[in-house]
Amino acid sequence: MTIKTQPTDASVQEFLDRATPAHRVTEGHRVDEIMRTETGVEPVMWGPSIVGYGSYHYVSPSKTSRTEGDWPKVGFSPRKSALSFYGLKDLPEGAALLPDLGTYTEGAGCVYVKRLEQIDLDVLRRLIRIAYSRGDDPRS
Template structure:
């Protein structure tokens, strides 16, 4: 079975400008700026609601319901109830650093943040670099 969420040609700035509530617009653009800096890549919309950076080939470990496809190395979605981050806890180094992030909750593969001002942006930057495969070194 293939992953259904795929890259699209939709505009990332238009998507971020349409976020609600109003604070999600500025938070979304700030996160986009951070992710562009830390990954060195331009964002791509994945499906209707995920802003992704980079790509990797995903193959689930489950033999009975094997899922595979391409997925962003890191990404986020500025949803009404929370900002959802993808990829930050997938690697052991990221999972180990996650408790230093600030106030968040976790889902199966996601990290949920209610407000950007409740997390440590330096830790977020480190988590992005780790997830993107740039290690814990600052970008040059």
């Protein structure tokens, strides 16, 4: 089984410009600027709603249903209710630093931030660098 969310040719800038509510447009462009700076790569749309930076190949450790595919090393989506961040807590070093981020909630694999002003952007930058440092090792 492979993951359904794949890279697309869709425009990242157009996607960010369409975010709602209006403050998500500004926040989305700010996060994009930070992620470009910290990763040194151009973003790619993954599916219709995830802005991803870099990619790695993974193989799930499940013995019952083997899942593998490619996924962004780090990414985000400016969703209506919160900014959703991907990859920030996947590595032990990132998970250990996460409590210093500020006001956030967690979901399966995601970190949700209601407003960018509620988090420490220096900590976010460090989390991005940690997430982006992952290699192509299927165990990472």
